[in-house]
Amino acid sequence: MRAVLVGPPGAGKGTQAQILAEELSVPKVSTGDIFRANVSGGTELGKKAKEFMDRGDLVPDEVTNAMVKDRLAQDDATEGFLLDGFPRNVPQAQTLKGMLSDLGSGLDVVLELRVDEEEVVKRLSGRRSCPECGRVYHVEYDAPRSEGKCDNEGAELYQREDDREETIRHRLKVYREQTAPLVEFYAAEGLLATIAATGSVAEVTARAKAAIAEKRSAA
Numbered sequence: 001m002r003a004v005l006v007g008p009p010g011a012g013k014g015t016q017a018q019i020l021a022e023e024l025s026v027p028k029v030s031t032g033d034i035f036r037a038n039v040s041g042g043t044e045l046g047k048k049a050k051e052f053m054d055r056g057d058l059v060p061d062e063v064t065n066a067m068v069k070d071r072l073a074q075d076d077a078t079e080g081f082l083l084d085g086f087p088r089n090v091p092q093a094q095t096l097k098g099m100l101s102d103l104g105s106g107l108d109v110v111l112e113l114r115v116d117e118e119e120v121v122k123r124l125s126g127r128r129s130c131p132e133c134g135r136v137y138h139v140e141y142d143a144p145r146s147e148g149k150c151d152n153e154g155a156e157l158y159q160r161e162d163d164r165e166e167t168i169r170h171r172l173k174v175y176r177e178q179t180a181p182l183v184e185f186y187a188a189e190g191l192l193a194t195i196a197a198t199g200s201v202a203e204v205t206a207r208a209k210a211a212i213a214e215k216r217s218a219a
């Protein structure tokens with residue numbers, strides 16, 4: 001299965017991608033995670049991306065598209081993937097379409113997670129992430145078993161630099177202006193399934209699975 005998750009920052013894409021990827025036996029491909037790994041590893045790619053990420057702007061398309069092309073060419077992604085955070089504008093969506101069609105394939109479903117901006121600000125201000133496995137938590141809504149430590153390997157959780165209120169507001173503006181048009185783009189392609197991303201993590205997962213199954217059976 002080849003699927004994309006779309007929604008504003010804080011909608012729960014990473015949280016759901018982690019669960020759904022495991023259930024659907026496809027790799028989760030998160031462009032944000034790949035960028036952050038490159039920034040902390042001090043690579044050339046990380047150096048190119050850092051200033052944009054710190055401001056909450058999109059990393060330029062030529063850098064992002066090349067990185068995704070490399071990632072999707074890896075063996076584990078040939079049979080399917082779950083993209084989280086890519087595409088983030090219409091030109092990236094067109095590039096993805098071209099990339100997949102060159103490989104003789106295409107997307108099966110684009111799942112839109114809908115949630116209002118005030119909820120997103122609450123979610124992002126309490127987000128904590130694991131530097132080892134990328135799992136995300138929330139200090140209140142999805143707390144780790146032991147405070148400040150990842151349930152998986154006990155690593156110290158950290159707060160993302162771009163999860164400060166001012167940067168969050170800017171990222172939401174970038175979403176509205178550049179990413180939200182993807183919803184119409186994918187609706188026109190007949191790929192869009194939209195769900196409410198409110199309620200518990202488990203409730204959202206159940207809605208997501210039902211929406212994906214319905215879309216695939218209709219295809």
Ligand code: ADP
Pocket residue numbers: 007008009010011012013014015016123124126127128136137138139141142197198199200201202204
């Ligand atoms: P995104 O990848 O879309 O930016 P995340 O998956 O990182 O979003 O989630 C953002 C924050 O919201 C995290 O702290 C996460 O634990 C929390 N979160 C995710 N889903 C829910 C939910 N259904 N209810 C409450 N908080 C949630």
Ligand code: AMP
Pocket residue numbers: 009031032033035052053054056057058059060064084085086087088092162171
């Ligand atoms: P995320 O982890 O999805 O919230 O992404 C964190 C940051 O990484 C974003 O604010 C952007 O700076 C950058 N980023 C992630 N995905 C993309 C993308 N598809 N295009 C451009 N920039 C991206």
